[in-house]
Amino acid sequence: MEEEINRICSNGSIIRFHEVSKIYPLPGGDVVALNAVNLDIEPGEFIAIMGPSGSGKSTLLNLMGCLDTPTAGVLCIKGRNTWGMTDEELTELRRDHIGFIFQQFNLLPLLNALENVQYPLILKTGNRECEDRCREVLAAMDLEESLYSHKPTELSGGQQQRVAIARALVNDPEILLADEPTGNLDSKTGTAIMTLLDDLNQHEGKTIIMVTHDPAIAKYARRTIRIVDGRITATEG
């Protein structure tokens, strides 16, 4: 059994769903969020996941981010089987290899821009003297240095999302998960953010998986996966 799973996981995919189901037991009957999904994502891909709300795209993203575990099936992240991992192991996997970008930016309100970027790095290394690395990442996001000491509430949406992307990148993860990254931005700022993500995929080789329902945004991705009622119905590109 374990050998079988290891064989499934060692096909070179950075993320692999093998017959993955996710069922939420509810009093009014079980809700099948994902139904025996098979999906391979190779290193360096840029994928858009599209589908109506309630179709299971967020569940798919949460499973990739190790925020949740499958009810059935095998989910491999970077060749490792996530089945049976403890909460602590999943958290470490997330911290070291996966970066999250949210629609709401979700910066920590108590910390300024620079500290928000520092936070995951300190979590990982335990070292507070990591300002250089954080400034470097922030600078790559085209954020003015004068804004580093600003609290999130003092930044515009675009600036907040740049800080959030810097935070996602600071631990140099291979995988970036973005949930409607431009959903709260005007189209001009949205375009700038997408250019940034595209650049990270092209030049830094980051694997990016992005949930969106905006076809214009989905165009930045090399491959689009459509999901309806917990099943992948089409793959384009």
Added chain:
Amino acid sequence: MHSRMFFDFARRNVRLHWLRSLLAVLGIIIGVMTIVSIGILGNSLVLSVSDSLSTVGDSIIVIPHAGGMGFGGGGSVPELISDRDVEQIRRAVAPLVTIPVYSGSSRMTIGNEDTVGVIYGLQSDDIPILLELAEGNYLRGSSSAMAGARFAEQNDIKVGSRITVGDKGSLRIVGILEERGMGFDINPDSGIVVDSRWFEDAYSPDGYGLVIVKVKDLNQIDEVKEEIERQLNRRETVVDVIDTRAILDTILTAFGQISTFVTAIGGISLIVAGVSILNIMLMSVTERIKEIGVLRSIGTKRQEIRRMFLYEALILGLIGSGIGGALSIFGGYAVSIVMLQTTEYLFVPSSLIYIVYGMAFGIGISLLSGLYPAWKASNLNPIEALRHE
């Protein structure tokens, strides 16, 4: 290090909600002050009682057996200790000093004022062993008397005053005694001491009210006690032998228990303060559900979330206990002045240790109150927490 970042986080959160943090801290301050002040008061009380009683700790008191009291007895009046018994005691405890004491009370007249006081009849030689002199002299001859400190003060008695004892004649006061405080043997503070010969002439007593044996070494007490009982209570129980040290211990233990009990009542206020910390921490968790979801999604472990909230409780506890501990010195001072009219028992280690106890208890209660909110925060489902608005 990690810990410093989480501590820093906790500190910022406490400051962000400074008003409610302040109120929770206030609760801890009051709680710590209450238990420390009451603890100091209790301890001071024990110390002051033991100070006023300790002069009699080296005596064995022999009193007539209170026989017949209780079940089946006839309720007979206790007899007195006869001369023969006193001789037996004297032989049993030799070479220790045996002091037989006559006791009674009488109406007394000083000038034109009538009053009532106790009278002790002692052999003149024994008086200096038992009592200290404040002014004047010890007894000379049988027509003089010494007055107790309080008795002298209340009745305006000076050395040289004359006092008429009932219809038994008049005595001249030659000395005023030092105040003796509560005792288990004799209490001459509110009466007079006369020579035993005068007492015999005046009242023709059948025997002594009590016999005091002065023990030199406290370790002898049990041995001497047994010896007296063996000699006198051979056939029937004639006397009761009381060891004042045991009484002292009993009283001090009782006071100690009372003070512990009252301190425990003070502890309730600290528990209430703990509940208020629990309350604001739960509020803080509820308000920050989304933030906790973000923290978890960017790689914060459960135990790290737990630590962050525990630090918050710890900060409140440290500040509250620190200020409370410092203010307790004033609190202890105030209750000492009001209740005991003295602060001499405040700055002694056994009182000051209550500050340490109080602070430790305050910090402990705060941490305890933080446990449940911290556990609750760390066990939130990250996905649901992220979705929370």
